[in-house]
Every structure is written in C-alpha cells, then in structure tokens.
Amino acid sequence: MFGQRIRRVEDPRLLSGRGRYLDDLGHDALAVAFVRSPHAHARIVDIDVSAALAVDGLVAIYTYDDLDGRTSEPLPLLIPHPTLNQGRTPYPLADGEVNHVGEAIAMVVASDRYVAEDVVGLIQVEYEPLPPVVGLAASRDGDALVHADVPGNVAATMVQEVGDAAAAIAAAAHRATLSLSIERSASMPMEGKGVLARWDADDESLLVHTSTQSSTSVRQAIAAKLSIPVDRVEVVTPDIGGGFGVKIVHPWPEEILVPWAARRLGQPVKWVEDRREHFISSAHERGQLHEVEVGYDDDGRLCGLSVRFWHDNGAYTPYGLIVPIITSTQLLGPYKPGAYRVEFQSMYTNTVIVTPYRGAGRPQGCFVMERVMDAIAADLGIDRAVVRERNFIQPAEMPYDHGLMFQDGRPLVYDSGDFPASLAKLKALVGWDEFDSFRAAARAEGRRVGIGLGCYVEGTGVGPYEGGHLRVETDGSVVVSTGLTSQGQGHQTMLAQIVADELGVEMERVRVTTGDTRRFKYAVGTFASRTAVMSGSAVALTARKVRAKALKIAANALEAAVDDLEIVDGQIRVKGSPGSEIDLGSVAVLSNPLRYAFDAGAARATQFAGPVDPTAPPVPEGEQPGLEGTDYYSPVGSTFANGMHAVVVETDPETAEINILRYCVVHDCGTVINPMIVEGQIHGGVAQGVAGALYERMEYDDAGQLLNASYMDFLMPYASEVPHIEIDHLETPSPLNPLGVKGAGEAGVIPGSAAIASAIEDAEGFPITAMPISPSELFALRAQHPRARHPSRKDPTLSTP
Amino acid sequence: MKPAPFAYHRPSTVDEAASMLAATEGKILAGGQSLIPIMSMRLAAPAALVDLNHVTGLADIDVSDTAVRIGALTRHGDLERNVAAYDANPLLRRAVQHVAHATIRNRGTTVGSLVHADPAAEMPAVLRLLGGSVEVVSTARGRRSIDAEAFFVGPLESALEPDEVAVSACFPHPPAGSGSAWLEIARRHGDYGLVGVGALVVLDSDSSGERGGVPDQRGGHPGARRRHRRLQRRGVRRGGLGGRQDARGRGHRPRG
Numbered sequence A: 001m002f003g004q005r006i007r008r009v010e011d012p013r014l015l016s017g018r019g020r021y022l023d024d025l026g027h028d029a030l031a032v033a034f035v036r037s038p039h040a041h042a043r044i045v046d047i048d049v050s051a052a053l054a055v056d057g058l059v060a061i062y063t064y065d066d067l068d069g070r071t072s073e074p075l076p077l078l079i080p081h082p083t084l085n086q087g088r089t090p091y092p093l094a095d096g097e098v099n100h101v102g103e104a105i106a107m108v109v110a111s112d113r114y115v116a117e118d119v120v121g122l123i124q125v126e127y128e129p130l131p132p133v134v135g136l137a138a139s140r141d142g143d144a145l146v147h148a149d150v151p152g153n154v155a156a157t158m159v160q161e162v163g164d165a166a167a168a169i170a171a172a173a174h175r176a177t178l179s180l181s182i183e184r185s186a187s188m189p190m191e192g193k194g195v196l197a198r199w200d201a202d203d204e205s206l207l208v209h210t211s212t213q214s215s216t217s218v219r220q221a222i223a224a225k226l227s228i229p230v231d232r233v234e235v236v237t238p239d240i241g242g243g244f245g246v247k248i249v250h251p252w253p254e255e256i257l258v259p260w261a262a263r264r265l266g267q268p269v270k271w272v273e274d275r276r277e278h279f280i281s282s283a284h285e286r287g288q289l290h291e292v293e294v295g296y297d298d299d300g301r302l303c304g305l306s307v308r309f310w311h312d313n314g315a316y317t318p319y320g321l322i323v324p325i326i327t328s329t330q331l332l333g334p335y336k337p338g339a340y341r342v343e344f345q346s347m348y349t350n351t352v353i354v355t356p357y358r359g360a361g362r363p364q365g366c367f368v369m370e371r372v373m374d375a376i377a378a379d380l381g382i383d384r385a386v387v388r389e390r391n392f393i394q395p396a397e398m399p400y401d402h403g404l405m406f407q408d409g410r411p412l413v414y415d416s417g418d419f420p421a422s423l424a425k426l427k428a429l430v431g432w433d434e435f436d437s438f439r440a441a442a443r444a445e446g447r448r449v450g451i452g453l454g455c456y457v458e459g460t461g462v463g464p465y466e467g468g469h470l471r472v473e474t475d476g477s478v479v480v481s482t483g484l485t486s487q488g489q490g491h492q493t494m495l496a497q498i499v500a501d502e503l504g505v506e507m508e509r510v511r512v513t514t515g516d517t518r519r520f521k522y523a524v525g526t527f528a529s530r531t532a533v534m535s536g537s538a539v540a541l542t543a544r545k546v547r548a549k550a551l552k553i554a555a556n557a558l559e560a561a562v563d564d565l566e567i568v569d570g571q572i573r574v575k576g577s578p579g580s581e582i583d584l585g586s587v588a589v590l591s592n593p594l595r596y597a598f599d600a601g602a603a604r605a606t607q608f609a610g611p612v613d614p615t616a617p618p619v620p621e622g623e624q625p626g627l628e629g630t631d632y633y634s635p636v637g638s639t640f641a642n643g644m645h646a647v648v649v650e651t652d653p654e655t656a657e658i659n660i661l662r663y664c665v666v667h668d669c670g671t672v673i674n675p676m677i678v679e680g681q682i683h684g685g686v687a688q689g690v691a692g693a694l695y696e697r698m699e700y701d702d703a704g705q706l707l708n709a710s711y712m713d714f715l716m717p718y719a720s721e722v723p724h725i726e727i728d729h730l731e732t733p734s735p736l737n738p739l740g741v742k743g744a745g746e747a748g749v750i751p752g753s754a755a756i757a758s759a760i761e762d763a764e765g766f767p768i769t770a771m772p773i774s775p776s777e778l779f780a781l782r783a784q785h786p787r788a789r790h791p792s793r794k795d796p797t798l799s800t801p
Numbered sequence B: 001m002k003p004a005p006f007a008y009h010r011p012s013t014v015d016e017a018a019s020m021l022a023a024t025e026g027k028i029l030a031g032g033q034s035l036i037p038i039m040s041m042r043l044a045a046p047a048a049l050v051d052l053n054h055v056t057g058l059a060d061i062d063v064s065d066t067a068v069r070i071g072a073l074t075r076h077g078d079l080e081r082n083v084a085a086y087d088a089n090p091l092l093r094r095a096v097q098h099v100a101h102a103t104i105r106n107r108g109t110t111v112g113s114l115v116h117a118d119p120a121a122e123m124p125a126v127l128r129l130l131g132g133s134v135e136v137v138s139t140a141r142g143r144r145s146i147d148a149e150a151f152f153v154g155p156l157e158s159a160l161e162p163d164e165v166a167v168s169a170c171f172p173h174p175p176a177g178s179g180s181a182w183l184e185i186a187r188r189h190g191d192y193g194l195v196g197v198g199a200l201v202v203l204d205s206d207s208s209g210e211r212g213g214v215p216d217q218r219g220g221h222p223g224a225r226r227r228h229r230r231l232q233r234r235g236v237r238r239g240g241l242g243g244r245q246d247a248r249g250r251g252h253r254p255r256g
Ligand SMILES: Cc1cc2nc3c(=O)[nH]c(=O)nc-3n(C[C@H](O)[C@H](O)[C@H](O)COP(=O)(O)OP(=O)(O)OC[C@H]3O[C@@H](n4cnc5c(N)ncnc54)[C@H](O)[C@@H]3O)c2cc1C
Pocket: B027, B028, B029, B030, B031, B032, B033, B034, B035, B036, B037, B052, B072, B098, B099, B100, B101, B104, B107, B108, B109, B110, B111, B112, B113, B114, B115, B116, B120, B121, B122, B123, B160, B164, B165, B166, B167, B190, B191, B192, B193
C-alpha cells in the first residue's frame, strides 16, 4: 500500500453529498448571530437592546456584562514567547473597546438564524470613534495607538544573529539593498467556522462539535474557561470544509460563548459563521515589509545577509509570534547565508488578527530570499539558477545546523535534502536552458514572456507529539484513531495505508477516526504539515505493537514460534506452511476471555468453549484484554521538506494582464506514502500561491473598513485561473521518523509569489518588489520604467467618436 | 447573511403576477442570482416577493425571421445553448457565455439581467447594440414595449415601473452581411467585465458601416460609463474586428 496511488476513501462520501459538516448537525439547536463592530477602533458608550426585545423567537442577548467567571477574562495567549512582552488578546465579547471591524460586541440567541439577524439589526450600539491604525506605515508612525498601553504599537521585537552580519556585508565585494513587501491574504476555507454545543444537565457534561484544527486543545480551553472538569467535556470535529491554518487558532470567542450559552440556557446552541463574518472576524496573514542588506562575492556567493522586517499582527496576538519567527528562520531556504542577522517587529493595527495561513510566514521569507538571489544574478550578470546553485547547502553537509532557533523552540537543523538534485530536475522539467529560444520566438510574434523560479525549505512535522490507538474487532476489522483533526486532506486514506502495511490487513478493513476526544484524548493538532510525520509515525508504531501482541496470541493458538509467523490479508500463518492459520478476528476473540456469549463470535471466548490451562490466569500477567494498543511519536526536531518551482508567464503588452503559461514543481517530502494525495496537496497549494501572487489581497481603507469582504470582490482564483501543474518528485527520506516521511501539506503555496515575481521581472525587465501584483499595478510600473525592453504595441480598433 | 422577513407569492399567470406585484409593492423573483444575494446581505428588504418561476409560457425562445424573442424565464444557459438563436444571431451566445458561470447561467434569466440593469452586465449592452426592446405588463396600464434606448436609465435602474412585470425581450437579427464580436476583460473568468466591447459590422456592396456597443465598466475605473451606450461609426475598412477576437481568444479556456 505504501507508496501507491490509492484513491481517497473519503471521496465517495464527500463527493456525493454525504459529508456531515457543522451546519448539517444540530437542527434542534438555537441559533446565534453577533453584533459586530462597524468601527475599526472605538469606545463602546452604550448598548441599547430595548427595540429588539419584542422580536418573536428571541431567546437571549448577551453582552460583556453577562459574562461570568473566567469567561469574562481575555482569551488565552496560546503561544507565549519571552520577547512577546506586549501580548494582547481579546475578550469573548468586547469590554468597552473594539479594535477592529468585526469584533464581537453582543451575542444574540434565537429560534433560528433569520430571527437572530433581525434582532442584531435592532440592537443600538453607541460608539465613540477612536483614531484607527491601518497598515504598517501608520502603525510604525505610532501617532495613534491600537492599545493605549502599548507604546509605538510594537507587540514584540526579536533579533537572531549568527556571525557578524554587518561586518561581513561591509567586507563583501558587492552589496545590495532591497525594500520588499507582501500584502495580506487569508485562509478562506469554503466552510467557515462553526460551533454546536449540547449541555447535558443530568450528566453535567458538554458535547461540543466545532470546525477546528485542534479538538483536544479546544476541549481543554472550554473546560478551563467554563470551570468544568475536563472529563465532563468532549469535543468532536465533524467533516471540515477546509482549514488552511485559520482553524488552528482557538478557542475562538464563539468556541467559548456557544458552550457557555448552551449550559446557561439548558438547550443546544449553534453558531455557523457566514462569509462576511469570516472576512472580518476570523484571521488573515502575510502582511510584511522587509528591508534587506546583502553582501556577496564576485561569484554571487552570500557573505552576509541582514534583514529587518515589520510584521502586521492585526489587533491582537493570540497565536504569539509564530508567523514572524517562521519568516525569520525559513527565509534562508536551501542557502548558506554567510553571516545572518534578522530583526523583526510585530506590530499592532486595527485590523483582523494575523495567524498562520498555509505556508505560515514562509511565502514572505521565500519571496524575500529569492528576490535577493535574482538581484545578485542581475547585478553580476550570472544565470539565476547558477547563483542559487552556488549558495546551496550541499547534501554532504546534512544535517545542517543554521545556529538559529526554530518555531518549535528547537535548533534549526535541516535533517536531509539534496538541493542540487532538485534544481537539476526542475531545470530539466521546465526546460530552463532552452528558454531563450522560446523567448526569442515569442518576441518575434510581439509577445512578452518570462521565466522565474523559487526555492524553499519547509520545516514540517513539528512536535511535541501525536498518538494513535488501534483495535482489532472480533470480525477482523481494524479501528484506528488519532487525536489530530482532518480538514479534507485524505488522512483517513493515508493512515489506513500505513496500518494496512504494518499490520498485514486489507486496507478496506481499516477505519480511521480523527479529531474526536471521545476516542483519543491526547493530541496537538493539524498544522505545520505534520499529520503524516506525526500521526503517521504514531499509528505505524501502534500497529507494530498490536501486531506483536497478535503474533504472541496466535503463536500460542497455533503452537508455533512467534518468529515463524506472518500476517497476510488478516490471516496469521506459519511462514511456508499453508493450512495452519488463524485470522486476526479470532485472535481478537481469544485476546478477550469472556463469561457471556452475546453472539457467535463471543461464544468462542467463553469459559466452556475449549480446553483451559488451570494454572494460568485467563488474561496473562502483563497483558490487557483486547487486541488493541496505543503508542506515541515524539521527535527531537522538525523534519525539513523542500521544493523548487519554475513559472513561465506571458504579460499582455497592452492590458498588462499576466498569464501563467507553465507551472513546474519539483517536490521532496521524503518517502511518499500516496503520490496522488501529495500531488493533490501540491495542486491546492499552488492554487493558493497563484492566488497570493496575482489575485488576493485584503483591501482596507484608511478607516479600517475591509472593502472587499465578499467572494464577489475578494478575487480567489477559480479553477480557470489556476494553471496546469507539472510535477516531479525527489525522495530523500527523513532520518528522524520510522517512515522516512516529511510534510507535504503547505509546500505548494510557499514559492508562488517568489517564482511568479521572478518571471514577471524577467518578462518586463524591471524589478518587482511587491506582491501580489495586479494588471493595473503592472501597468503603473511600466509607466515608471519607460525604457523597459519591450515597446508597447498599439493597434487602434474601436474609438469613441 | 439571512434576508429580512418577506411575504412570498407564487402566481401562475402573468396577470396574476402583475396584480400581486401592484398589491404588495413587492419585487419579482426570477432566477434570484442578483436579488437573493442583495437580500441576504440585507442591502434590500422588499416586503414581498412575487415568484415568477411557476408562471407557464415564459421560458420559450422564439426565433422568427426578424428577431430572437426570449421569455422572462429563459435562463442565460437556455439562450446560450439554443442552436436556432445562435444561427440567427451568433452575438447572443458570444456575449451570454461571458455572463458568470454555468451554474449561475442555469438559473439567472436574461430578462432579469436586463431589468437589473447592471452597467457591467453583458446582455443589456447587447440589447442596446441590436436596438432591441423589452415587453412589460402591468394591471394599471396593460402591455407596452420599451425600446432599449429608453430602457436603461442609470446604474441598476431601468424604465420599468414598480408595478410592471417584464415578460419578454426582443433581440432583432443583425442585417444580412454583418459580423459580430464580443470582447471582454475581467480579472477572473466569469466575473463581471472590467470593460467589454460588443461590435457589429455591417457590410454592403459599395460602402461599409460599423456599430459598436460598449457595456460600461465598474466603480470608478477611468472611462467608466454609468449606463449602456451605443457607439456608431461609418466608413471603416473591412476586416479588423474578427481577427482581433481570435487573437484575444488565445490561451483563454473554452467557455460554458
Ligand atoms: C457569482 C455571480 C456572478 C455573476 N456574473 C455576472 C456577469 O458576469 N455578468 C452578468 O451580466 N451578470 C452576472 N451575474 C448576474 C446574473 O446574470 C443574474 O442572474 C442576472 O443579473 C439577474 O437575473 P435573475 O433571473 O437571477 O434575476 P433576479 O435576481 O431574480 O432579479 C434581479 C432583479 O430584477 C428584477 N426582475 C427579474 N426578472 C423580472 C421580471 N421578469 N420583471 C420584473 N422584474 C424582474 C427582480 O425583481 C430584481 O430586482 C452574476 C451573478 C452571480 C451570483
């Protein structure tokens, strides 16, 4: 099974409309809608609900004043960091001040969402507007403050340095400086967030369904905030229509408020986020400004690199500094920077919070580093691929220690990778060396084309751990659970493949459950491209444990030595002697000695079913009943995947439209469990990379209003905008885990802006320093660079009289 | 994103629809592809909807010697796929293919699009270019036909009175010996165009003339127009336009 293109077992169900998403559940539940701030920054003077009280179907209206116990405290700062000395998190409902458009002020519970929205429209909130801080420039000015007690709007300043970068740059033969910027985008899963809570008053327990990337941690958070013993709370993820990072943040205000209201009202309560809410009250990512200084020698080798950047973290910092820390470390990609200094400031603005979105800070870092590579190539007149090659970490240098601290608090050490081989594959795939003749032919037709590339390294599979539980049922089927969650990636298939191989059963007999705390209580979550590495390894170790137990019991039954046994298609047999075998289901029966025969299978395990050894206890010492096991995987560090993308673009000489003609990917995620799933992940990632490079941005005005908060105006590309993607794989196994795998989930998105900027620059002949780029922006750049090497073609057709 | 409360009426004849519309001061619901999003975002809250979808006889496409006439329930997709209409006037298909995506074209009506009068919409520009008309019915004033020129009053504003039901639209055939093209620039395929051009070139034996219609652009784009206009020009050289359409089509996905 391992390594095969197995079709995803989840697809028949999901594609034929039998998925069960959050809003498919809880038809008996009361519905919630929120009054959300229309102002980016304001004091709340008064909330008047009198006009709303008469609405038929209204159940309750809650404001901050209703919150009790720990629900009235700010939400947790999930990932504290010593340099984050000005961390701020919101209250579940605003306490007198709002810091971005969309912040929740009042919660309405009603018979259905229509009524709830009617009520929301009738609640009058009086505001005293405060000066909004929008964009990094305004934040850095510091004239107005997001939080009155945070000087200069600086949440944190962090510096890491290896060697003496300033001295290395000063001593270098060549120097360059670059100013680069990247705009905001967002995860934008098709299914927004949603929470359904049922309070069982008799049991004093909560059952919560939520569309999250971490059910175990939401469970802990709800228990803590609602002051309920944690064993009285269970959190289940139904099918999830995409996460892409935004659902790793938790607890969202609604994940506390909905269970809180359900307990208070004694009725099931449900909230399902709508698209506008998702735009203005979930999370965004990407917005950064970089100032780079670089020194290099005559061959284009880096001597020193110094990067200062400003990261827009929005109004609050619940997810700590993870995004800028990743940018600052993963910026280095496959290169040796010489001396390196990086300093960032994480800045408050009166906008939606910024938390990881697929790629999580890496696309920005990759864009910056690859712009540096292209700048060096342009300056020295060296082929862009050659400059990269000269700066690569070589395979013989693995494991490679950068001397920095990574996002998991552990040293940034690359475990494996063969960057020169990856680049060679990419050049062959795209036809790098033949491009000039294509360019010449295109130019002769009056067309503008360009080629670009981008290389990245991605720390994946970060710890601390994941676990797995596996049980063989008496019918021989295998039930597997792991605590982390699935958002549609194909985990059920991938994990079943691993179990089928390790245990020796048919894949169809394996059922996998994820993200259900009733089934598995210890987990971290789905993020950082970690499921195959973490849960894949944990489930493999678990299967090995259960296999050993099965062999022990079977050896006894077959009167054979354990070492002589093998398991094939669920049958345990003596190697090379057909006829003597026992199926796993029967072993499961034997593993659990019974008194009562509730069915024919169970009858075989009852006390009078066969001969007994009167001297031994029914369950042998040191064993447990049942053919099941649990195991965990916890690595010493992250495993580092890498990849390289090459893009061919054509830009329209008149309209400045940008068309992708070819998109080539070489990808190394170690051993590949299921190439079809990995390619699917790459396709989705590339689509989001193209989106971030050419289409998506968050269009805030100076007042902090998000002008394009709908799918009409936020240009998420359709299938028609996503190019055909050509993929080649390289497999350099990770030495860090039993499967040799590395993460693949986020990879596709990372070098999108870098490679596309490189290609546009190549087509146009002037530097591209800001992404995303629209046709209008390219048009304006052309006006600033009138001496660009392609004269504009003019052929009048229709003109107005 | 749930609409405010409204009353729902389901007439089965045009006359019934017209009288309900007058009585309720409501809105006609056709394909709902523009109206429902507006209501869900609570940008509009009509007290009543009069659902046209159960009125019989409004979905026909009638291709005569002189015109293509479509009913108020003819979906964009029906018009797009209708072979007789295409043979008589290829511009209709060429333009309607640029309206949104297949799923939306399968529900949205072409007459609804005319009434909605979005300055960035394709089919109002086509009606204007061809010099077509819209036929409307009200209880108070009966039946009347409004020429395209008079029909488009301003952005999202047509000459339809609040109590009038549009029952059909008539797109006259272009003259013999003519050719047409539709070009459009949008950020994403299927989006409303930033700018679009429909062109009709009419040739005769000794001279030639040309007519072009420009659907307006959206929101403050330089040169944006607030309503659909028809441009006319005479005495151009032969050729020109068709070739351009082919050039622009390169690299674009097949539509529909
Ligand atoms: C995602 C998306 C993309 C789109 N892209 C485009 C595009 O690129 N180009 C484009 O042109 N359109 C586009 N549209 C709009 C689409 O074409 C609509 O279907 C059309 O504009 C309205 O037709 P409808 O039948 O859906 O009308 P409805 O939404 O039902 O009604 C629209 C308005 O017209 C009135 N009305 C409708 N029919 C009648 C009638 N017979 N008599 C009186 N009043 C009537 C209604 O009361 C309402 O005010 C898009 C829509 C969506 C959702």
